[in-house]
Each structure stands twice: as structure tokens, then as C-alpha cells.
Amino acid sequence: LGKSMAEHLRFAVCYWHTLCWPGLDPFGGETFLRPWHQAGDQMDHARRKADMMFETLRLLNVPFFTFHDLDIAPEGSSLKEFNRNVSTIASHLLKKMDETGVKLLWGTANMFSNRRFMAGAATNPDPDVFAYCAAQVKHCLDVTKELGGENYVMWGGREGYETLLNTDLKRELAQAGRFLNLVVDYKHKIGFKGPILIEPKPQEPTKHQYDYDVATVYSFLKANGLEKEVKVNIEQNHAILAGHTFEHEIALASALGIFGSIDLNRGDYQSGWDTDQFAMNVPELALALYEILKAGGLTTGGMNFDAKIRRQSIDPDDLLHAHVGSMDACARALIAAAKMIEDGRLKAEVDKRYAKWDEPKNQAMLHGKESLADIAGRVLSENIDPKPRSGRQEYLENLLNTYV
């Protein structure tokens, strides 16, 4: 489809699951402690961690990485110290990037782990927290620009609520809108070229996250005049939690003109939380990639492995096998999706279903030449009486099997 496989499969390894997550869950502690989880000089640890990231990228031959400010550098005891730490490690990363040719897909600020964010970040009832978020995002955006980041991501961490009895929802949404406008203005001021991406998620950690799904984010962007400025980063596991499919969220974002990038992972349908497993299911990925190709492919966006090995996988090899397995699954799915487009059979079926709309009298219904009463009158005068027409669903789902 005019691009090489590598140009389509813009994979990224994420810092937080690959290097930072120590294998804990709500019922038990760490199962694989890394050197930097032990006591010691935190900045030394941060450099080692960065070197390990580049070693992982080299072994996997992956072109991009992603990070939160807090993943790459220690918080220290003040924002000043944190900013200094982040900048110091960013210089180290930049050197590594120059040496290896690896690029930054996106940076993001962690505004959910520290307890100051327990009631949200930009939507927090405490204006001091709002100000702190502004400071953190400003610096993270500066650093992302310095590193040539191709996007900047905002996942709404704890932007949501547990109970409306202590929450002024309208006020919090207004705060979120103001915050996003500030970020967009700043991005333009410093000449950051890549898109800002909001990552929707319906629940977890809060019971009701404000950025529920693509549709919710779009209405939020519209309400704040930002629908031309901000796009979305869609995660499979979040789509499932919202009761959608991955491909639905991609198709909807594309239809609304806000499709940006994906967090590639897999959530099981029975689990009800964000398990972030590596995506290995070829038919599912083919449906997602089919929508991505129809949307024109990934240009500034990428495929970020927002995925972690399970806490029993203490064999370090599993981290590599997981990435390789998921890359293979994507490559197979991409081949299938390209065939689905190239042989034209699917499109022909869809075009056939909508073909009657091409007739001029039906176009008049769509393009404002006829009123509701005109259309109603036509039904009576022309004796229009719709009969059930085939949608060919089983045939087409069966056809899918021939591609994957």
C-alpha cells in the first residue's frame, strides 16, 4: 500500500511497564526487583535504567520509545529538583538517541502516582494541585520537544470521581477544559509540532474517568473548541473496558478526524480491569489494522507496547519474547489487513450496500434540498415500501478467515 512494513509498524517500547513495573498486584508485592528498585544513588539508577532501555530497543530493533517524566528520573524532594533530574536524564537519553538513531514517539507527565494527586490532577478541587500540574506538564513538554518527540500524550490518570456526593462534575470538566487550552497554547508558543493526544479510558483508577471513550473525548474537545488541535491515543484494553472493540474506537476517531496513535495491548474480555497483556491475537489485530489502513495509516502516531509481562514471568527472556510475539502478530495482521484492502472484495460489498444513495433523488434527501415533509410526501406519492435487504454479515465474517 505504498509504504514498507516498517513504515506501518512504528513500534515503541514503553518505559513504565518494561523497566519500572516490579510485578506487584493488589494482593502481593514485587516479584522481579530490578537494580534500580533497590537502595542506592537514584540518579545512577536512572542512568542504568536508560541504558537498559536502549539495550532492549537494540535487541528488539524497535525504532521508538515512550516515557513518563517520573519513569526516567527520581522525584527528589521538590519540583525544582525533579525538573533538574528529568533534564539531566533527558540529556543522557538524547546522547543515546544520537548514537543509536532511536526516536521518541511521545513523552507524558505522571500526574497520578504521587499522593498529591489522590483527588485528581487538573480537575482537583485544590488550585495548588492545578498549578503544580501546569508546572509538571510545561517541563515535560519542553523535554519532549528537546528530544524531538513526535507526539505528546495526556492520559487522564485520576481525572474522574468515586462519588458525586463530594464532586462538582461541571466545575471539574471546566477545569479540565481550561487546562487543555493552556497546554495547547503553550505547545504553539514553543513550536512543538507534533499532536497532543488524549488517551481515553472509562474506569480505573477512578470509578468514573472523565475521558471515558473516543465519543466522550470528542464532545469534550468540541465543547472547548479543541477538536482541530487534539487527537486521541487509543488503547485496546481501554476500548474493551468501555464496552467497545478496539476497531470501533479507531474507526470512530478516524470518522471524527481525531485519530492519532495506539497503545497496543490486550485485555481479556472477562477481567474488568486493565491487564495490559501483550497483543497476540492475529484476527483481532487484523480488524484494528484494517481500520488503521483505511484511516491512512499511522503518520505521526505509532504502536506503543503499553503492555507488561505477567508477574509470574520472572525470567527476563519473557520480556523479549513478549515483544517479539506481539510484533510478529502485528506483522501477520498487517499482511492480512493489506490483503483485505487490496483485493477489494470487502469494499465492493460495502459499496453495494450503500449504492442506492448514489441516485440523485436520494442525494437530495442528504444535501438539504428536501425537507422532512418533502421526503414524507415522496414516500406516499412514490409508494416507497422498504423490504429487508441482505447485510451479508456471516458471509463477510467467514471471508475474514480467508485473510488471516
Ligand code: GLO
Ligand atoms: C493506563 C494508561 C497509561 C497510559 C500512560 C501514558 O491505563 O494506559 O499507561 O498509557 O500514562 O499516557
Ligand code: NI
Ligand atoms: Ni495506555
Ligand code: NI
Ligand atoms: Ni491502560
Ligand code: NI
Ligand atoms: Ni492498559
